[in-house]
Structure formats: structure tokens, C-alpha cells
Amino acid sequence: MSSVILEARDIRYRYPRGLEAIRGISFHIRKNEKIALVGPNGAGKSTLLTMFNGMTRPDSGLLLFDNQPIRYNSGSLRMLRKRVGFVLQNPDRQIIAPTVYQDVAFGPTNLGLTETEVKAAVTMALGHVGLDGFERRTPHQLSGGEKKRAAIAGVLAMDPDVLVFDEPTSGLDPAGSEDIMELLDELNHDGKTVIISTHDVELAYPWANRAILMAEGKIIREDIPELAFGNPEFVRMAHLSLPMLLELHYELQKRGLPLLGKKPRTVLDMMNNIETMFRESCTNPRPGQITLFNIDRDNRKTLLDWLMAHTSISTGAMGTRAKQQAENDSMRLDFTYGVIDKCILKALRGEDSLILTTESMVERIHQRVDSYRKESGTRISVCLFGSPDAENDGKQP
């Protein structure tokens, strides 16, 4: 974590002729963080978010972007809005133009880019959200999830440093929500600071680096998710519910089970806690192996042949392009979200798995598995597709 990008000092805001929406809030957000603003309806989350790109001006207090106080003249606001991208809750309200291409090109065009640059920005943004080939479609022909992606692409095309999402998963089906959360992860991995507002605790809990609990225009608690959501008192004050995993964790503890380790954030953490407890009885002879297929480097043809030879293996895809590739090759995917954790779970049961991914994600998978290995003391191995280790049944150290 590096320097602070966004900071609020005791900001207050009252609706015109209405109640006070923000009642003295201070916080800071560092570069490349994943922040979840969590709170009930009417907590002031959306109002606070619109302050980040200068759409709403606080009545008092100070907002700083990149250590400079936000100024509200049109030139400064333009600069701010170029750097802070805002995705509204309802994509219909965000999509302005009659075709997807024109809508995504809206921001770059207004930033004064040349036609070729605009085209490149649009292609990049649409590729990022997995909407290649949708250029000529009109917004009313898109499904809810596609509209959301189009709206995100419109913001991405301006290449902002900070991305602000108001209720990113509202109105989407569960799989669509997970897809969007994966996309947010991917964007964060590419170096963007991502801020979301939500009242979906289950979604925010495993995803965020830090959670800010809000209620009635104030911050109740600002901390890492395990602590912010870990206190039933705070959770009650914020009109939320405990995340399922935490509730289970507490219930098991109450029953006197000696659960060690940190509070679980994922099913994997939970399993690790439980298995540590039963270490003696649960001895898996050999953990399974995770094979990584890099779609940017490895040969698809060999993959299909390899899959023919390993029919029983579970396959997951990480990243928008990897999922698309799998769809193009009509591969059956067992996992499309939470892929690393699910593959580790498989490996713990002694089963092998394959992850299709892009160049930029390979590193991240290694990191995640390494950190799990250190934490749990198991010997799960990750190998690259086509490397000699892949063939000798994972006897990699």
C-alpha cells in the first residue's frame, strides 16, 4: 500500500431543504486499494460517492484528491473526472449514446483525443470488459449484465486512476454479480483504485481490502473486513447482517471447538481452520496439483489434446479474456469465479485442476497459492502448462 489518493476531513452535506445526508465524515483511501462502503439504504453512501468526482460539493469540510484539495471550477473538475471514473447504479442512466461504440467513445472524444486514439481506447475498454464485437449494438438490445459492462467500459476508456461504483451488482443475477466482482478484481490488479458501495455483505466481505461501515450519514467503523464485519454490535448498528462464514465461525467457537487461525474470509479459510483442528484424522497422502494455462502464451491446440487425455480434471477460467476463449472453444468450465480458492480446495482433496488465465494473472495465482501454502503448511504445487512438472504428477517442491 502506498500513498493516499483520496482523503476526506470532516465533510458535511445537507440536501437542499432536506435532512443532513453526511454528518462529519473523515477517512482516507490509499492508491490501489479495494474499498467497500457498506451500509443500509439511505446511509449516505451514494451521496458520498458522488463527492469523489465533484458531482456533489460538501457544505463544509475538505476533500483532497492526490493530496490537493478538490477545486470546483470547470477546468479542475474536468481533470478530476478524468481521473475518477464513476459508474452509476443504473446503467440506463449512464449510457447516453445510441450505440455501444459511441457511448464508450463519449469520454475520450470529449477529452480531445484524435479519432485513432479514441478508437484504440474503445477497443481496449471493450476488450477489458469482454464486449468485443458489441460496437454496433444499441443499448436497449443488451442484457442487464451487458449494459453494466458497457457502462464500465465507457468509464474505463477515459483511463481513470480511481474507479467508483455505486451498487455494482444491483439488478444482476448471482453469476453476473460474481463476474462483475471478478472484473473489479482484475481492474484493481491492473493498478486502479476501486471503491464500491453496496449493502450486500456477502459480496463485500471476501472482496474488499478495507470496509467502511456507514449508517445515518456517519462512519461506524473503518477497518479490514474481518474486523469491520467481525463485531456484531457494529453490524447491528449499520443495519447489516453478519457474513455467513463469520456467523458459522462464531457458532463453532461458541460450541467450544478450538478454531485456530484468523477469522475466515473465504470457504478456503474456513476449511483450513477446520482441517487444522482435525489435522490428525485428516491426512491426505498427496495434495493435488494446479496447472496454469496462459492463453497469451500457450498453444490452444495442445490444450484441447491435453484435456482429451485428462477428462476428469476440473477446469476454471480467470479473467474476462480467458473466459471468452474458453467459450469460443466451447470448453466446459467448472469454476468461473473464486477460481484460485476453489482449485486449492480441490487440491486439498487430492484432485488436480487446470486454470485458464491471462499473462497478467499468472503472478497473482502464484502469490495466492504461495501465501496459502505458508499459512497452512500443505504442499500444493502450481505448475505452468507444458512445463515438465506438469507431467510428473506434481512432485514440485
Add this chain to the structure above:
Amino acid sequence: MIEDLLEDIAQKNGIRQVNTYLKLATGIGALLLCLVSTSYIPLVFIAVLLTCAILFLARVHAKTYADFFIHPVWFALVSVAGIVLIYGGPTPYWNWDPFPGFSLSITRESINQGFFVFCRIIGGMSAVCFIALTTPMTDLFNVMRQCRVPDIVIDLAMIIYRTIFILINQVTQIYHAQVMRLGYSSWRESVQSFASLCGAAFIASWESGEDLIRAMDARCYDGKFALMGETRPVEGFPFFIVVIFLTLSATVVILSGSKTIL
């Protein structure tokens, strides 16, 4: 209520990828030929060819096309009936003088004229249908820009285009909500429901307008609206077909002179 909008058909039609100017040339050319023709033959010829193009090239569903065509045809039949009865002429088949100074008759000339007008309506309709069903609005925006229509007009047109669909959606939702709660069960109720529907639609569009300004501001609106960068090239084969169609139709117009049906 509004499942199959004309625009949706145009967006998905089979010759969407053909250059817009070629399609416009076909439609407008056919329309002009219909206007200069003095015989019914070229009109029928154009109508048949364009209908075939709509059904088999653009792959528009026959029923959709028929639904679309049927209303103007009824209107045309009524008008033509009027023409046939009052046009008059030297060779009557039937005659009736209900009262002095007013007579109805069916003559050779009136039948010819009526049939000619009917064919002209059908021909013109098929040309207009051809444009409407094969060229979506989004492609026409490009043409408008290339024809030097002022930017402000195009930008407004595009925003209106986008907003219409949102408004239709909202109106449909409100309408369904009213129907579900028996809002249109009696005449009195219908009037009230319709009034509140209009009110709600007005408020919804007002709010949409404010949201639109915010959305545009949030993306650094600076008076510029992007257009689809690319225009598809004029390809050899479609160009050839269009030229053949227009020459053939023009030839039929010239050859048929002012031939009449009777």
C-alpha cells in the same frame, strides 16, 4: 406491449452490413421512379422486387412485414374506392345520380386511375419499408453527419433516440403496473389511469433529463459527441445489384409508357 419495435428489426436485418448509401439509393431511387412512372406496371415491378428483397435478403419475417403493410393498404383501399366512384370519364360501366348536381359512376378511366393510384401507394410503401427495415437510425446518423447536417441537430437526434427507448420502457412498466391493479377495467378508470400514466411519464422523462446531464458531466462533456468511426465500404456485388435494379426499373418505366389496366 412493445416487443418488436421497427428499429429492432432494422438492427438485426440480413443486409445491415451493406453500405448505407447503397440502401438509401435503392429506396430513394425506387421512390422517385414510382413518382415519375405513368403506368402501373413499373410500380408493381418495383413493389414485387423490393418485397422480395425485404423478405429474402433482409430476412424480415413475412408476418411482421404483412402487419406493417396492412394498415396503409386499408387506407389506400378506402381512398381508391373514393377515386373510382367520383373520378368520372366518358365510358361509364355503372352510373347513379342520387340527387341533382352529384353523381357517382364507375368508368373505364376511373378504374384505371384508381388502380394506378393503388399501385403507386404499394410501390412507394415498399420503397419506404425497404429503407425503414434495412437501415437503422444509428446508421442514418452517420449519413446525416456526412451530409453536413448541423452537429447540434444530430446530437439532439441521438439523445432523443436513446431516451425514447428508456421512456418506452418506463411507460411500459407503469402501464403494466396499472393493468395488474385493474387500472383499465372501466372507462372512467381508464381515463384516470391514462392521465396518471402521462403524468408519471412526464416526471420520469424530466428526471431522465437531469440524470443525462449528470452522466454527461461525469464524463467530461465538452460539446462533442462521437459517431461510429467506420463507414462500410461500397462493395462490388451489392453495388452491381443496386445498379441493375435501378436500370431495370427505369427501363420498365420507359417501356411501359402510360399503359393502363383496361
